[in-house]
Amino acid sequence: MRVNAYRFRDTWLLSAPVRSVYDAVVDLAAYPRWWPDVIEVSRVDEDTAELVCRAALPYALTIRMRRAEEDPRTGRMRVHLTGDLEGSLAATAVPLPGATRLEITQQVIATKPLLRLLSPVARPVFRANHAVMMRRGRRGLAAHLSAAGARRRTA
Known part of the structure; x- marks a missing residue:
């Protein structure tokens, strides 16, 4: 396995x-409202958006996400990633009694020069940074969905 994979x-x-989970996850434009590490989202075309992300470490990643699959019936979604990370991200929203389990898998190669350079020694730090970002994303999405549910109940 490559050191920057x-x-x-x-x-x-x-x-x-x-x-509700599925709809929130496929709405990339809304990510900055609930995910504190997604700084900016720009629409490139009908199937592509560019995201700028920054977690705990002092660098930002610019990633283009191009829709590869969206199936609300199965809860499956997948995007191709290019830019500072190249690869794919797939997620499946699985119904549970009174809840949803969102399973997320990312396979990427770090192409940003700084990440490529530091990957041999900083790999554990990069993985920890990713974990921080994902934890904040989960918390932000949970709060977003809770607020949206409360608005629907009072409407």
């Missing part, structure tokens, strides 16, 4: 219906 698996348990 990474595979991440995350599972988010969310107290919201599967369709």
Whole structure:
């Protein structure tokens, strides 16, 4: 395995219906409203968005996400990644009694020169940075979904 290749698996348990989770995750433009590490999202075309992300470490990543699969019936979504990270990200929203399990898998190669240079020694730090970002994303999405559910109940 290349030293700048990474595979991440995350599972988010969310107290919201599967369709609400799915709709929030495929709405990339809304990420900065609930995910503190997603600084900016720009639409490139109908199937592509560019995200600028920054977690705990003092660098930002610019990543283009191009839609490869979106299937609300199965809860599956997948995007191709280019830019500072190249590879793919797939997620599946799985219904549970009163909740949703969001299973996320990323397979990427770090192409940003700084990451490529430092990967041989900083790999554990980069993995920890990713974990921080994903933890904040889960918390932000949970709060976003909770607030959206409360608005629907009072409307």
